[in-house]
Amino acid sequence: MKGPPPPARYEEPKEQLPAIEGIIIDAGALEPGDRVVYPNQGVCRITGTESKEIAGQALELVRMVREEDGAAVLVPKGKVPTIGLRKVASGDQIEGVFHYLAAQYDDPELDWKIRHRDNADRLIAGGVLGVAEVVKGLHALSRIRPLPTKEREQYDNARHLLVHEVAVSLSVPPAMAEDYVDYALMPPAGVTFKLKPPPKPVELPSRPRRKVVARTSEDDLELDELGLDLDLPEVPGAGTETPDLPEAPEEIAVSADDSPPALVDDSPPALEEGDSGEAGAEEAAGEPEPEPALDDGESEELAPRRRKATSGEHPEKAPRATTSASSTAKKKRPAKKPSKPSKSAHRTHEAKGKSEKKKPVKAPPKKPGSKAGKKK
Amino acid sequence: MIRIVTLGPFEEADIAVLSRTLYQAFGLGTEHAGQRSLPPEAEKDDGRYDAEKLIAKVEPIKTFADDKVLYLTSATLALREGPLGEPPSWSFAEYGSEKAIVSTARFPARGSSETAIEAWRKRLARESIHAIGHLWDLHHCYDARCAMHPPWSPSLPANPEADLCAFDREKSERRIRLAKT
Numbered sequence: 361m362k363g364p365p366p367p368a369r370y371e372e373p374k375e376q377l378p379a380i381e382g383i384i385i386d387a388g389a390l391e392p393g394d395r396v397v398y399p400n401q402g403v404c405r406i407t408g409t410e411s412k413e414i415a416g417q418a419l420e421l422v423r424m425v426r427e428e429d430g431a432a433v434l435v436p437k438g439k440v441p442t443i444g445l446r447k448v449a450s451g452d453q454i455e456g457v458f459h460y461l462a463a464q465y466d467d468p469e470l471d472w473k474i475r476h477r478d479n480a481d482r483l484i485a486g487g488v489l490g491v492a493e494v495v496k497g498l499h500a501l502s503r504i505r506p507l508p509t510k511e512r513e514q515y516d517n518a519r520h521l522l523v524h525e526v527a528v529s530l531s532v533p534p535a536m537a538e539d540y541v542d543y544a545l546m547p548p549a550g551v552t553f554k555l556k557p558p559p560k561p562v563e564l565p566s567r568p569r570r571k572v573v574a575r576t577s578e579d580d581l582e583l584d585e586l587g588l589d590l591d592l593p594e595v596p597g598a599g600t601e602t603p604d605l606p607e608a609p610e611e612i613a614v615s616a617d618d619s620p621p622a623l624v625d626d627s628p629p630a631l632e633e634g635d636s637g638e639a640g641a642e643e644a645a646g647e648p649e650p651e652p653a654l655d656d657g658e659s660e661e662l663a664p665r666r667r668k669a670t671s672g673e674h675p676e677k678a679p680r681a682t683t684s685a686s687s688t689a690k691k692k693r694p695a696k697k698p699s700k701p702s703k704s705a706h707r708t709h710e711a712k713g714k715s716e717k718k719k720p721v722k723a724p725p726k727k728p729g730s731k732a733g734k735k736k
Numbered sequence: 737m738i739r740i741v742t743l744g745p746f747e748e749a750d751i752a753v754l755s756r757t758l759y760q761a762f763g764l765g766t767e768h769a770g771q772r773s774l775p776p777e778a779e780k781d782d783g784r785y786d787a788e789k790l791i792a793k794v795e796p797i798k799t800f801a802d803d804k805v806l807y808l809t810s811a812t813l814a815l816r817e818g819p820l821g822e823p824p825s826w827s828f829a830e831y832g833s834e835k836a837i838v839s840t841a842r843f844p845a846r847g848s849s850e851t852a853i854e855a856w857r858k859r860l861a862r863e864s865i866h867a868i869g870h871l872w873d874l875h876h877c878y879d880a881r882c883a884m885h886p887p888w889s890p891s892l893p894a895n896p897e898a899d900l901c902a903f904d905r906e907k908s909e910r911r912i913r914l915a916k917t
Contacts, residue, residue: 458819502878512903519875532816533788533830535870539886540818542876548888553820 381487382447387440390422395528399444399484402521403427403528409437428524449488454529457492457522460558461544468501472511475501479514488525489559494518499545738762738868739769741797743809743837750857751808757861757898761883762868762908764804769797774811784814787828791835802915804871805835806864812841826863826887829870836867861898863887872911874904 384396394406404424411420412434420437435443449457469475479497482490498507498515507515519541527537547553738758740751748768755766775793778785790813799805813825826843829836838860846856865883877884880891882901900908 455819462820499878506879509903515878516875523875530818532818535828535830536788536815536818538876539815539823539825540820542886543818543823543888544820546886546889546891548824549890 381453382449383487384445384447385441387422387437390440395427395448396424397446397448397488397525398424398426398433399446400517400521401426401433402524403448404433410434427528444485446487449525449529451529453488454526456556456559457488457526458540458544459556460489460492461496461541462547462553462555463558465496465500468497468504470501472508476511476514479518483514483518483521488522489561491518491522491525493561495522495541496545737800737803738764738766739797739799739803739805740766741769741794741805741807742771743774743794743807743811744771746808750860753857754861754864758806758864758868761865761898761900762872762912764912769805772797772807774809780814782814784812785809787813787815787825787837791828791830791837794835794837799834803834804868806868807835807837808840808860808864809837810840813837813839824888827867829867831870831873833871836871838863838867858898859896862896865898865900869900869904869908872908872915874900874908874911877901877904879903 384390390396390406390409392406392408396404396406398404404426407423407425409420409422411418413419421434422437422440424433424435425431426433435445469478475497479494482494486493495515495518498511498518501507501511502515519538523534523538523541526532526541527534530537530540532540544553740755740758742751751768755768758764758766772795774785775790775795778789778793780786790809791807794807797805813828815822815825815828824842825839827836827838840856840860843856843859844852846853862883866887869884874884876886879885879901880889880893881897881899882904883896883898884900884904885892885896
């Protein structure tokens with residue numbers, strides 16, 4: 361029984377990686393018996409093509425067998441140009457790899473995020489030289505400090521892929537290929553090689569370090585909750601958005617659920633920068649005062665108080681104080697409900713109504729005399 | 737089971753110590769399975785023995801599934817020349833196969849003092865663990881204290897320990913567990 365064909369799956373446009381030598385673009389060029397390298401899988405042998413119906417779609421598939429363990433791999437012909445399938449490295453490429461491995465290398469990437477991402481890219485799209493770069497980089501790093509488990513596995517996998525490709529390319533057993541690789545990486549004492557200039561390193565796709573997000577007032581709330589550093593310096597500028605605040609000054613002052621996160625998040629950077637944040641706080645408290653007066657007079661008087669309030673007892677470590685404040689804010693957040701931007705506006709109105717109702721209830725504690733009377 | 741086959745005269749005490757060490761390293765029973773002669777067709781013009789040919793041509797012994805055979809020789813082994821020359825070889829074994837060979841030709845002299853003999857035995861054990869490790873699909877390790885570290889490495893200490901690192905031990909145990917039929 362055949363149903364309607366499934367809707368075409370949406371696929372995000374992939375970033376175009378730089379083409380490497382020997383990459384197979386045309387699936388029609390593959391012949392049974394050819395040996396190819398499947399990124400992250402190793403050397404495979406093409407066994408033929410076949411057509412299969414998968415999920416109601418007739419697909420032309422290239423069948424290959426991984427040489428290492430005989431695992432079958434089926435790739436749609438249309439996908440062949442995009443998966444990075446390539447020919448086994450030639451003798452010249454392998455020679456370049458060995459000259460690269462034996463060359464001096466004392467600049468391993470120390471940022472694990474960048475390193476891990478770059479290594480993953482190199483393994484997928486870097487060709488045999490990319491795999492060698494991963495091996496060389498992680499090996500150099502292992503001389504500085506032991507690799508963590510995940511990177512150790514990545515190193516082991518990269519090494520495995522490199523050794524097998526070298527073995528296939530040079531027609532030697534893999535164990536011997538590994539001896540060649542380690543002979544280049546760790547030459548015995550007193551041995552020097554006559555090295556040619558190593559090949560040009562693999563060009564990795566240039567990716568933005570951080571996603572640039574169009575900032576809106578709603579997005580600000582979410583980004584603040586994530587604790588991104590991007591937002592911290594710009595918070596004083598967020599005071600320009602305080603025209604919203606006068607609408608709900610009392611809710612911030614009174615309602616316990618919604619207001620504290622905003623105050624905790626916004627106050628530390630405001631303290632660093634000046635009083636623009638305080639202006640917002642003053643506005644929030646319902647006492648609109650001219651900003652210049654705050655800047656001149658109160659900034660000096662209130663600074664110690666603010667530092668105490670934000671637990672920043674070491675004024676010279678202000679940046680750290682902000683991070684610690686943000687981290688404490690992070691710790692506190694999970695206990696609270698995540699505030700969705702669409703609902704928050706709704707809540708403000710509700711809270712406003714509640715606050716108006718609760719006002720008489722919460723008013724007595726403000727008076728010290730009444731408190732004392734209650735205690736007595 | 738690991739079966740040790742000598743391709744020349746070896747001290748029984750040395751083989752006994754080696755058997756115990758291999759048992760501790762892999763958790764597999766180890767025994768001395770006899771002596772064979774070096775295959776003459778593996779000998780090269782310079783008097784060394786081609787490691788690949790030696791393993792292929794050596795007289796076989798009776799084995800069972802998952803058995804590994806370790807050949808010990810005092811002859812010098814030779815490998816094929818690579819892109820940067822011929823790496824020095826203490827042992828040779830193909831991944832996942834059942835035969836490995838270890839040569840004592842490059843070891844320091846066995847000597848007669850107890851310390852020298854102890855050091856020699858430790859080196860023999862280390863190279864044997866290295867070769868058997870390759871039979872269990874272990875790659876070379878960057879940790880100089882691990883037996884899978886390349887034997888020519890300059891960071892190898894003078895008296896290396898005969899043991900696997902935690903990563904390789906775990907990997908070999910997994911392989912051995914999967915291989916048990």
